[in-house]
Amino acid sequence: MAKGDPGAPARGRRAAPRSRKATTGDPELVQLLTPSGERIESVTGPDGIEYRVDFTDEEYRGLYRDLVLVRKLDAEATALQRQGELGIWASLLGQEAAQVGSGRALRTQDMAFPTYREHGVLYCRGIDPIMPLGLFRGVDQGGWDPNEFKFNMYTIVIGAQTLHATGYAMGVAMDGKTGTDDGEAVIAYFGDGATSQGDVNEAFVWAGVFNSPLVFFCQNNQYAISEPLERQTRIPLYRRAAGFGFPGIRVDGNDVLATYAVTRHALDNARHGQGPSLIEAYTYRMGAHTTSDDPTRYRIASEVEAWQAKDPIARMKAFLEREKIADSGFFTEVDEQARREAVDLRERVLAMPNPEPSTMFDHVYPNGSPLLDEQRAQFSRYFDSFEGSAH
Amino acid sequence: MSRIKEFNLPDLGEGLTEGEILAWLVKVGDTIELNQPIVEVETAKAAVEIPAKWAGQVQAIFHPEGTTVEVGTPIIAIDTDPGAGPVEQSTTGTPATDLPTPSAASLAAVEDAPTEGAVEPGLIGGPAPGGRTAVLVGYGPRTTAAKRRPRKGTASVTSTPAATAPVQAVPAQVAPAPVQSTVEGNGRSNGVVLAKPPVRKLAKDLGVDLGTLIGSGPSGSITREDVQRAAATPAAAEPSTVSSVVSSAASFGADREQRIPVKGVRRLTAENMSRSAFTAPHVTEFLTVDVTRAMKALDRLRGRREWRDVRVSPLLLVAKAVLLAVRRHPMVNSSWAGDEIVVKEYVNLGIAAATERGLIVPNIKDAGRLTLRELADAMTDLVQTAKAGKTSPADMSGGTLTITNVGVFGVDTGTPILPPGESAILAFGAVREQPWVHKGKVKPRLVTTLGLSFDHRIIDGELGSKFLRDVGDFLADPEAALLAWT
Numbered sequence: 001m002a003k004g005d006p007g008a009p010a011r012g013r014r015a016a017p018r019s020r021k022a023t024t025g026d027p028e029l030v031q032l033l034t035p036s037g038e039r040i041e042s043v044t045g046p047d048g049i050e051y052r053v054d055f056t057d058e059e060y061r062g063l064y065r066d067l068v069l070v071r072k073l074d075a076e077a078t079a080l081q082r083q084g085e086l087g088i089w090a091s092l093l094g095q096e097a098a099q100v101g102s103g104r105a106l107r108t109q110d111m112a113f114p115t116y117r118e119h120g121v122l123y124c125r126g127i128d129p130i131m132p133l134g135l136f137r138g139v140d141q142g143g144w145d146p147n148e149f150k151f152n153m154y155t156i157v158i159g160a161q162t163l164h165a166t167g168y169a170m171g172v173a174m175d176g177k178t179g180t181d182d183g184e185a186v187i188a189y190f191g192d193g194a195t196s197q198g199d200v201n202e203a204f205v206w207a208g209v210f211n212s213p214l215v216f217f218c219q220n221n222q223y224a225i226s227e228p229l230e231r232q233t234r235i236p237l238y239r240r241a242a243g244f245g246f247p248g249i250r251v252d253g254n255d256v257l258a259t260y261a262v263t264r265h266a267l268d269n270a271r272h273g274q275g276p277s278l279i280e281a282y283t284y285r286m287g288a289h290t291t292s293d294d295p296t297r298y299r300i301a302s303e304v305e306a307w308q309a310k311d312p313i314a315r316m317k318a319f320l321e322r323e324k325i326a327d328s329g330f331f332t333e334v335d336e337q338a339r340r341e342a343v344d345l346r347e348r349v350l351a352m353p354n355p356e357p358s359t360m361f362d363h364v365y366p367n368g369s370p371l372l373d374e375q376r377a378q379f380s381r382y383f384d385s386f387e388g389s390a391h
Numbered sequence: 392m393s394r395i396k397e398f399n400l401p402d403l404g405e406g407l408t409e410g411e412i413l414a415w416l417v418k419v420g421d422t423i424e425l426n427q428p429i430v431e432v433e434t435a436k437a438a439v440e441i442p443a444k445w446a447g448q449v450q451a452i453f454h455p456e457g458t459t460v461e462v463g464t465p466i467i468a469i470d471t472d473p474g475a476g477p478v479e480q481s482t483t484g485t486p487a488t489d490l491p492t493p494s495a496a497s498l499a500a501v502e503d504a505p506t507e508g509a510v511e512p513g514l515i516g517g518p519a520p521g522g523r524t525a526v527l528v529g530y531g532p533r534t535t536a537a538k539r540r541p542r543k544g545t546a547s548v549t550s551t552p553a554a555t556a557p558v559q560a561v562p563a564q565v566a567p568a569p570v571q572s573t574v575e576g577n578g579r580s581n582g583v584v585l586a587k588p589p590v591r592k593l594a595k596d597l598g599v600d601l602g603t604l605i606g607s608g609p610s611g612s613i614t615r616e617d618v619q620r621a622a623a624t625p626a627a628a629e630p631s632t633v634s635s636v637v638s639s640a641a642s643f644g645a646d647r648e649q650r651i652p653v654k655g656v657r658r659l660t661a662e663n664m665s666r667s668a669f670t671a672p673h674v675t676e677f678l679t680v681d682v683t684r685a686m687k688a689l690d691r692l693r694g695r696r697e698w699r700d701v702r703v704s705p706l707l708l709v710a711k712a713v714l715l716a717v718r719r720h721p722m723v724n725s726s727w728a729g730d731e732i733v734v735k736e737y738v739n740l741g742i743a744a745a746t747e748r749g750l751i752v753p754n755i756k757d758a759g760r761l762t763l764r765e766l767a768d769a770m771t772d773l774v775q776t777a778k779a780g781k782t783s784p785a786d787m788s789g790g791t792l793t794i795t796n797v798g799v800f801g802v803d804t805g806t807p808i809l810p811p812g813e814s815a816i817l818a819f820g821a822v823r824e825q826p827w828v829h830k831g832k833v834k835p836r837l838v839t840t841l842g843l844s845f846d847h848r849i850i851d852g853e854l855g856s857k858f859l860r861d862v863g864d865f866l867a868d869p870e871a872a873l874l875a876w877t
Contacts, residue, residue: 079426083444084401292404294437387541 010131018166028236029282030262031252035310037318043258045249057325063256064320065334066100070120072338073129076345077119077136081291082124084137090117094254094286098219100124101259102281104119105267106187109150111172113165113188114152117219121189125151129341133349140355142371159197162188162216166203169212173273178213178243183271186214187263193224196232197239204244204278213270215263216241216278219253221285238280246276253283254312284310357383394472397465398444404436411459412466413438421449422473429467432460448473504849512639585612596724597622654747667811669726675806676855680863681827683837688869701764702771705839706742706796710766712739712865713794714759715876720858722814724792727848741793741810742770744777752810753782754790794819804842817862818842839866 013166030045032053042052055063074092081089092099099120106112106124114121116132127144132154134140146152155161165188177184194200195218207214220237222229233240241248251262259281266277284307288295293305320326361376402411413431417423426442429449433439451466454460584601586594590613594601599621606613653661685708693703717724717738725734740758744751753776755761755769776782793816795807804820820840827836843859850858865872 076426079442082401082403082439082441084399087402088405273572291439292436294439296438384540 025192028238028250030249030258031255032257032261033252033255033315033319035106035254035315037315037322039257039319039323045262047247047249049265051258051265052379053257053261055257057153060320061330063100063104063260064119064313064316064326066104066124067096067256067316068334069338069341070100070123072315072342073123073345074119076342077133078090078287078291080133080346080349081136086133086291087138088290088292089136090290091285093286094284094307094312095219095221096120097256097316098253098259098281099251101256102187102189102217102223102263102279104334105260105263106150106301107185107267107271109182110185110187110267111150111152111165112170113152113161113168113186114154115158115161115189115191115194116156117191118154118189122151125149125213127151130345130348130352133345134352137349137352139352159190159194159199159203162190162194162200162203163206164188165214166207166212169207169270169276170188170210172213173210179273181271183213183273185213185215185267185270187217187267189217189219191224192218192220192222192225192229192232192237194218195237204241204246204276207276208244208246209274211273213273215266215270216276217263217281218278219281219283221253222281223285223289223295223299225289225293226295228299236280238278239280246278248278248280250280250282250285253281254310254315256312256316283312310386311353394398394447395450395468395470396445396447397468399431399463400460400466401441403432403434403439403441407434407436407462409461410434411562412454412456414456415452416440417443417449417467419449419452423447423449423469443469445469445471447471448629454792470546470700470837515670542728584613587612590615592616594618594621655680656751660750663811664808667809670811671809671814671846672848673806673809673844674847674850674852674854674855675842676859677840677842678859678863679838679840680866681829681836682822683829685866685869686822699762701767703767704770705798705822706794706819707763707767708866708869709796709817709862710740710742710758710770711763711869712862712872713792713817714740715872716767716858716861717759717792718859719876720854722854723845723850723858725814725849726791726812727814727846732849735791737791739789739791739814741790741816742773743793743795743807744750744774746780746782748778748780751777751782751787752790752793753777753786754793756789776823792816798822798839804840806842807844809844814846815855815858816844817859818844841866 003072028046030043032040032043032051034040042050044050071093077086078087078091078093080086095117099118100123103112103118103121103124106121112118112121112125119129119132122132122144127149129142135142135154142153143249144151144153152161152164155164165186169186172184172186173176188203190200200216204216206212207216218237220229224232229237236250238250249262249266251258253259262279265280269275269277284304285295286304288308317331320330342380358376358380361379364372402408403410410432411434413433415430417427417429423429423443425444425446425448428440429443430441431438432441443509450470452467453464454466454634488790584604585606585608586601591601593599593615594613597618599618601613601618604613604617604621605611607617608614666787682705686705689703689705689708692698721734721736722732725732725736727733737757738759739754739756741752741754744753753773755766755773758766758769761769773786776786790810790813792813793807793810795805795816796819797805797807798819798821801821805818807816807818809816818841820842822837822839824835825838827838828834829836841859841863843855843862844859845855861872
C-alpha cells in the first residue's frame with residue numbers, strides 16, 4: 001500500500017477539522033485521532049515540529065483494514081497456542097496502531113529490527129503472517145529472508161536488536177546511503193522494559209555519537225512482563241533521549257495516524273543524515289506478556305478497562321463512520337476477510353511439517369564448513385541407527 | 392478419519408505437566424463453534440480459557456471440575472459432524488457427571504506418541520527408565536511417558552532389560568569388585584571412579600554402583616551406556632548365589648509404594664518443622680529425675696474431695712513445674728525477632744497433642760496466672776477439644792512455650808523441634824519404675840527423663856540448664872519447691 005507523505009499534496013485530501021497546539025490536552029503526547037475518533041488536523045509537538053498526515057480515503061480504509069487483520073491473525077495465533085499447536089505466543093493485542101502506524105511509515109529501502117512481538121510490522125513489510133508461527137511452533141527458525149523484506153529476524157533477547165540495528169545503521173551511513181530523499185533509514189523496535197537493559201543504553205550512546213540513521217521505536221505498553229513502568233523510569237521514557245544527545249518524542253501509540261506521522265518524520269530525518277531519534281509510542285498491552293503469563297495477577301481490571309476505552313481500532317472505525325469514509329458494507333467485508341485469513345492461517349499452521357532433524361545444520365554458515373559437515377554426517381549415522389528411521 | 396475428535400490438554404505454558412479443570416464452559420450436547428471458549432484451566436502459571444479446536448457438538452467430557460489433569464490427556468470429545476446422524480457407541484446425552492472414559496486408542500496414543508505437533512522426545516539421549524531427556528535450555532524434560540525407539544539390530548537396553556542382551560557381547564563388562572580395585576585405567580584414578588555428573592545421577596537413579604563397572608569412555612570413564620548396560624543385566628552384577636534371589640525377588644518399584652498427598656495438618660506441620668529446624672539453632676539437654684515423691688503427691692491430691700472430679704495427670708505437675716520455673720527464668724519464655732528478643736510476661740503454654748488429623752499444638756492462654764485447679768481444667772478441656780477435632784486456629788496461635796508429652800507413647804524422651812516463634816520446648820518422657828540410688832541404696836523408684844530443646848540464639852547453656860534443673864527439682868519434690876519458690 002502506498003502512503004502519502006506528510007506535507008506532500010495528496011489526492012482526495014480531507015478538510016481540516018481543526019488543528020491545535022500540543023499544549024492543549026496532554027502536552028507531551030502527539031495525537032491526531034482522539035479515543036472517541038475525533039480527528040485533529042495537525043499538532044505541534046513539544047519539539048516545535050508540526051505533525052500531520054494527508055491520506056486519501058482509500059488509504060484511511062487501508063489502515064483500518066491493516067489494524068483489523070493484524071488483530072484477528074494475532075487472536076488466531078493465541079487460540080492455536082491454547083489448543084497446543086504453538087509452544088508459546090506473544091500477543092500484540094492493543095498495540096496494533098503503534099505497529100501498523102510505524103510499519104506503514106517505513107519505506108521499501110528502510111530496515112527494521114523487531115522484537116518477538118512485531119507481528120503487525122511484519123505484516124506491513126509484506127511477509128506472510130505464517131512465518132512467525134513456524135518459529136513459535138518450533139518447526140523452523142523464523143523462515144523469512146531479512147534482506148528480501150528488510151525486516152530482521154525476531155529477537156527474543158530483550159533489547160539485543162537495538163545494538164544490531166545500531167551497527168547496521170552505522171554501516172548504512174558508512175556506505176554513504178544517507179543524505180538524500182531516497183536515503184536509507186533503520187528502525188529498532190523495543191519495549192519499555194528493554195530501556196533498563198544495558199544493550200539499549202549502549203545503542204543510544206553509539207547511535208548518538210555516530211549520528212546514525214536510526215529511529216529507536218519504543219512501544220511503551222506499560223509492563224515489562226509483570227513490572228510496571230514506574231519500576232523502569234522516573235521520567236517519561238522519551239526524555240531519556242536528551243541525555244544521549246538526540247531528540248525524543250512521545251506519541252499516542254493507540255493512534256495509528258499520529259504514530260505514522262511521527263515515525264515518518266523521524267525516519268526522514270534519519271535518511272537525510274540528521275541522526276537518530278527516540279519515539280515513545282504510549283500504548284497498552286491488553287493481553288498477557290506471553291501465553292505463559294497471567295496478567296490478572298499483577299494488574300487491576302479497572303486499569304485494563306480504562307485502556308479499553310482508548311482502543312486503536314474503535315477510534316479509527318468511529319472516525320471512518322463519522323467522516324463517511326466507509327460504510328457498514330466495508331466493515332463487514334473487512335471482518336469477513338479477517339475471518340478468512342485467520343482460517344487459512346490455522347489450516348496452514350496445522351499442515352506445517354515437522355522439520356528433518358538434520359536441518360539444524362543448515363544455515364549455520366553461508367558456505368558450509370568441514371567441521372559442520374562432519375558433524376552432520378555423524379548425526380545422520382546416529383539417527384539412522386534407530387529402527388524405523390525414514391532417512 | 393473419525394468425526395469424533397478428542398482434545399488433549401496441551402502444555403499451556405512452556406514445560407507445564409498438568410492443569411486443573413476450573414470450570415467447564417460447555418456441556419455435553421452443546422453445539423460449539425471453532426475457538427469458542429470451552430474450559431477454564433489453571434496451571435502453575437496462569438488460569439486460562441481454552442478455545443475449541445473444532446466446531447461441532449460436545450460428545451463427552453472426561454474430567455469433572457476440580458480435577459487435575461496431566462498434559463496430553465484427553466479432556467473433551469467433539470463430534471465434528473453432528474448433522475451426519477448418530478455415531479456408533481454414542482455417548483450423547485450422557486450427563487457430564489457420569490464421566491465416560493477416553494477411547495483406548497487415544498490413551499494408547501498418549502503413551503506412545505507425544506502430543507501432535509511437538510517434536511518427538513527421546514531422539515537424542517532418550518529417556519532411560521528413571522533417566523533423563525537431554526535438554527539444553529528451558530524448563531526440563533516432560534515428565535509424561537515417552538518410549539525410546541529401539542536401535543537397529545541391538546536388543547533394547549532400556550525397555551526389556553532381561554530379554555536378550557547376552558552378557559559376553561557387552562563391551563563394558565561388569566567385573567567383581569575385588570578385581571576391579573587392582574585394574575589400572577579402568578575409570579579410576581587413585582581409587583576415584585571417573586564419570587560425569589549426569590552419568591552419576593543416572594547410576595543413582597538406576598541403582599547401579601559405579602564402583603562395580605569398568606568404563607568404556609575416554610580415560611576409562613564410565614559412560615551412560617555402561618550404566619544402562621549394567622542396569623539391564625543385573626544378574627551379572629551379583630555373585631551367582633545371589634543372582635537367583637535377585638531375579639525372583641519382588642520388585643521395589645512404584646507398584647509397592649504408596650503416595651500420600653501432603654496437605655492440611657501434615658503440610659502445616661512439615662512447613663513449621665522445616666522452618667524452625669533450619670532457622671533456630673537448637674540445643675537439647677536431658678535430665679533424669681526421680682518423681683516418686685511427686686507421684687505420691689498427685690495421689691494425695693486426687694484423694695482430696697474438691698479434686699474428686701478433676702483429671703489429675705503427671706503432665707499437670709510438669710506444666711506447673713514449667714510455669715514456676717519460667718517465673719524464675721523469664722528469658723526462656725521469649726521469641727527471636729531478628730534485631731531484638733521479645734521477652735513475654737505471659738505464658739501461653741502449648742501442649743502438643745496427637746489427633747486423628749495429626750499433630751496439633753493448642754495452648755493455654757496466660758497459663759501462668761491460673762491456679763493449679765484452673766490449670767487442670769484448662770488442660771482437660773484442651774485435650775478433649777483437640778481429640779474432638781474442634782481446636783480453633785486461635786487456640787493454636789500465640790503459643791510461647793510448649794510441652795510435648797512423648798511419655799504417653801512409652802518412650803523415655805526426645806529432642807523436640809521448637810514450634811516457630813518459641814524458644815523452648817520440653818519433652819516429658821514415660822514415668823517408669825527403675826533401679827535408682829535413693830538414700831544410699833539402689834531401690835525401685837519412679838523415674839522419668841526430661842528433654843529440653845531451646846533456641847541457642849537466645850538461651851545460653853547456663854540458662855537452659857538452670858531452667859531444666861528447676862523443672863527437675865520441682866518434679867523431684869514439689870512441696871519443697873513450692874515452699875522455696877513461692
